[in-house]
Amino acid sequence: xxxxxxxxxxxxxxxxxxxxxxxxxxxxxxxxxxxxxxxxxxxxxxxxxxxxxxxxxxxxxxxxxxxxxxxxxxxxxxxxxxxxxxxxxxxxxxxxxxxxxxxxxxxxxxxxxxxxxxxxxxxxxxxxxxxxxxxxxxxxxxxxxxxxxxxxxxxxxxxxxxxxxxxxxxxxxxxxxxxxxxxxxxxxxxxxxxxxxxxxxxxxxxxxxxxxxxxxxxxxxxxxxxxxxxxxxxxxxxxxxxxxxxxxxxxxxxxxxxxxxxxx
Amino acid sequence: xxxxxxxxxxxxxxxxxxxxxxxxxxxxxxxxxxxxxxxxxxxxxxxxxxxxxxxxxxxxxxxxxxxxxxxxxxxxxxxxxxxxxxxxxxxxxxxxxxxxxxxxxxxxxxxxxxxxxxxxxxxxxxxxxxxxxxxxxxxxxxxxxxxxxxxxxxxxxxxxxxxxxxxxxxxxxxxxxxxxxxxxxxxxxxxxxxxxxxxxxxxxxxxxxxxxxxxxxxxxxxxxxxxxxxxxxxxxxxxxxxxxxxxxxxxxxxxxxxxxxxxxxxxxxxxxxxxxxxxxxxxxxxxxxxxxxxxxxxxxxxxxxxxxxxxxxxxxxxxxxxxxxxxxxxxxxxxxxxxxxxxxxxxxxxxxxxxxxxxxxxxxxxxxxxxxxxxxxxxxxxxxxxxxxxxxxxxxxxxxxxxxxxxxxxxxxxxxxxxxxxxxxxxx
Numbered sequence: 001x002x003x004x005x006x007x008x009x010x011x012x013x014x015x016x017x018x019x020x021x022x023x024x025x026x027x028x029x030x031x032x033x034x035x036x037x038x039x040x041x042x043x044x045x046x047x048x049x050x051x052x053x054x055x056x057x058x059x060x061x062x063x064x065x066x067x068x069x070x071x072x073x074x075x076x077x078x079x080x081x082x083x084x085x086x087x088x089x090x091x092x093x094x095x096x097x098x099x100x101x102x103x104x105x106x107x108x109x110x111x112x113x114x115x116x117x118x119x120x121x122x123x124x125x126x127x128x129x130x131x132x133x134x135x136x137x138x139x140x141x142x143x144x145x146x147x148x149x150x151x152x153x154x155x156x157x158x159x160x161x162x163x164x165x166x167x168x169x170x171x172x173x174x175x176x177x178x179x180x181x182x183x184x185x186x187x188x189x190x191x192x193x194x195x196x197x198x199x200x201x202x203x204x205x206x207x208x209x210x211x212x213x214x215x216x217x218x219x220x221x222x223x224x225x226x227x228x229x230x231x232x233x234x235x236x237x238x239x240x241x242x243x244x245x246x247x248x249x250x251x252x253x254x255x256x257x258x259x260x261x262x263x264x
Numbered sequence: 265x266x267x268x269x270x271x272x273x274x275x276x277x278x279x280x281x282x283x284x285x286x287x288x289x290x291x292x293x294x295x296x297x298x299x300x301x302x303x304x305x306x307x308x309x310x311x312x313x314x315x316x317x318x319x320x321x322x323x324x325x326x327x328x329x330x331x332x333x334x335x336x337x338x339x340x341x342x343x344x345x346x347x348x349x350x351x352x353x354x355x356x357x358x359x360x361x362x363x364x365x366x367x368x369x370x371x372x373x374x375x376x377x378x379x380x381x382x383x384x385x386x387x388x389x390x391x392x393x394x395x396x397x398x399x400x401x402x403x404x405x406x407x408x409x410x411x412x413x414x415x416x417x418x419x420x421x422x423x424x425x426x427x428x429x430x431x432x433x434x435x436x437x438x439x440x441x442x443x444x445x446x447x448x449x450x451x452x453x454x455x456x457x458x459x460x461x462x463x464x465x466x467x468x469x470x471x472x473x474x475x476x477x478x479x480x481x482x483x484x485x486x487x488x489x490x491x492x493x494x495x496x497x498x499x500x501x502x503x504x505x506x507x508x509x510x511x512x513x514x515x516x517x518x519x520x521x522x523x524x525x526x527x528x529x530x531x532x533x534x535x536x537x538x539x540x541x542x543x544x545x546x547x548x549x550x551x552x553x554x555x556x557x558x559x560x561x562x563x564x565x566x567x568x569x570x571x572x573x574x575x576x577x578x579x580x581x582x583x584x585x586x587x588x589x590x591x592x593x594x595x596x597x598x599x600x601x602x603x604x605x606x607x608x609x610x611x612x613x614x615x616x617x618x619x620x621x622x623x624x625x626x627x628x629x630x631x632x633x634x635x636x637x638x639x640x641x642x643x644x645x646x647x648x649x650x651x652x653x654x655x656x657x658x659x660x661x662x663x664x665x666x667x668x669x670x671x672x673x674x675x676x677x678x679x680x681x682x683x684x685x686x687x688x689x690x691x692x
Contacts, residue, residue: 014302017279018327018420024371025419027406034388045375046386047275064302094321095304107308123303143327143420197418204417204424204431209320211421239313243320 009041013061018143019086087142092246142211173199192218210244279680331364332613343607345600352592363411368614374401428598453575469652475535487612528643531616533570548577
């Protein structure tokens with residue numbers, strides 16, 4: 001069967017490179033990964049990279065400089081499908097925990113001084129890639145999970161849609177028959193976090209910290225009330241929500257808090 | 265002859281960086297290692313956070329060094345909080361750290377660096393001719409990843425190691441499986457040493473430098489210690505790291521630079537082997553005595569071979585550690601002695617000395633300072649690239665210069681996400 005291989009690019013913006021590394025860490029799949037598709041560009045793994053028309057671009061990292069804004073738009077233009085991989089690309093990463101709260105300029109100055117003018121690029125507040133371009137599919141995780149990534153990758157290269165997980169970490173935690181940490185009074189974010197990790201932290205007796213990002217159908221109001229009942233302060237609860245929250249969490253929280261204020 | 269060599273995007277390294285070399289009238293003028301990786305202001309993110317939350321954040325500085333960051337942070341935080349964990353916890357941390365060292369070195373030696381020497385663009389391109397070696401190298405990498413998964417919970421950003429202990433201890437069966445496999449992996453690492461020793465190491469970048477690494481206790485080789493040892497013989501307590509070296513910033517890089525007495529210095533496997541390699545025993549010690557010579561002191565490309573020897577060391581150490589660990593009972597998480605304090609945690613990351621300094625008040629972080637090995641190496645990488653460029657111009661070997669300069673940068677196994685985690689620019 002002489003089917004033409006899909007042209008694929010793997011790109012990294014600002015982050016820890018963990019999602020690209022996860023692909024490189026997939027020793028059992030790595031040779032196939034390079035075989036079943038034509039990997040045109042993957043700077044972290046090889047040196048003969050060609051940046052031209054692509055069928056699929058996998059993009060890791062948040063957009064954190066002005067040049068990156070142009071670069072992500074340029075990748076979008078020459079790619080039929082853009083897939084955001086990892087927390088930074090999907091949600092903005094830990095570096096976006098304060099995005100939009102008005103402290104960026106102050107924090108930037110605290111770090112860089114008042115008059116700094118970098119020759120190479122201009123730093124901007126970290127945001128997920130869909131703040132600038134349309135994203136076709138999201139594969140969350142910090143970093144992404146092997147099974148989830150390769151399942152999605154296989155679907156995409158065969159021309160079908162990858163399936164996103166439609167349940168939170170709690171579901172996976174129940175499958176593992178773990179004791180519920182919330183019942184023990186531990187601040188766990190399982191109910192509001194996307195599944196996909198296999199409830200790895202609760203399986204180690206540690207609370208979910210939210211690194212798979214905000215679950216679409218999460219009931220934030222109910223989770224806040226539950227944690228207030230458990231004796232945590234509102235400040236503490238919101239701080240934990242925001243660590244892996246990024247601008248999407250901030251937006252959702254705003255709605256919840258505004259509604260609360262309206263209802264007194 | 266005028267020429268501008270510009271490597272916009274260094275391939276086969278972690279993160280985003282480039283090199284610019286300007287040659288005018290056959291003279292090398294400007295040499296710059298530019299770091300483009302967007303800044304994340306990590307040290308500002310942890311202010312006001314608890315030690316637990318800090319450990320959710322700082323390992324995310326870098327995926328390849330995630331365990332080193334977690335380990336250094338735990339050591340710093342525990343010092344600040346007055347925690348001295350039980351022996352079993354300490355040994356398990358050492359085990360996970362050996363896993364990362366082995367993983368990172370096998371990735372760098374076989375996947376990122378070796379293709380340069382054999383004339384390929386990637387390890388995948390080598391498969392036709394070197395299938396057996398590539399498959400075995402990937403097996404070794406997979407094994408190292410397994411160690412990290414078993415002990416830390418995941419290959420990357422595992423949350424299991426915490427302040428005072430572990431969320432869950434690995435089972436005896438899991439550990440004994442790792443011990444057994446170490447024996448099978450040792451020949452692959454040994455083959456790695458022989459491959460790296462058989463290569464021609466280019467001599468266009470030879471010059472003396474100062475090496476720094478941690479000084480492990482009891483005169484042993486190792487990756488953890490509480491003092492900074494320089495090849496000049498000077499030694500500093502890690503708490504006094506600010507006296508040992510100074511930091512500076514340049515406007516063309518989002519990463520800080522470090523200097524020792526005004527000079528660039530090098531950290532990493534080569535620094536460790538040069539400073540304390542004579543403490544190696546077993547097969548690693550035999551390889552050290554067989555291959556180590558004066559060239560290692562002047563040529564950064566030997567870092568590849570130094571890493572290969574360290575892989576052998578790791579695989580010899582893992583079974584010994586596990587034998588001790590499985591005899592010890594699981595233990596409770598140790599609670600802090602105090603809620604306010606300061607501490608500097610230090611470990612050797614695969615690419616060199618890593619420091620995490622914390623100041624904590626009422627169990628909230630008020631200040632943090634994280635100094636990474638690639639930030640320490642940047643000035644020396646730049647200096648060696650200048651030396652190489654001058655030598656290559658002198659020899660009229662300008663055409664292949666891009667690759668040759670890239671090889672120097674790659675030999676340092678730079679981790680750009682780490683180096684650019686924060687820049688402090690002081691304008692006067």
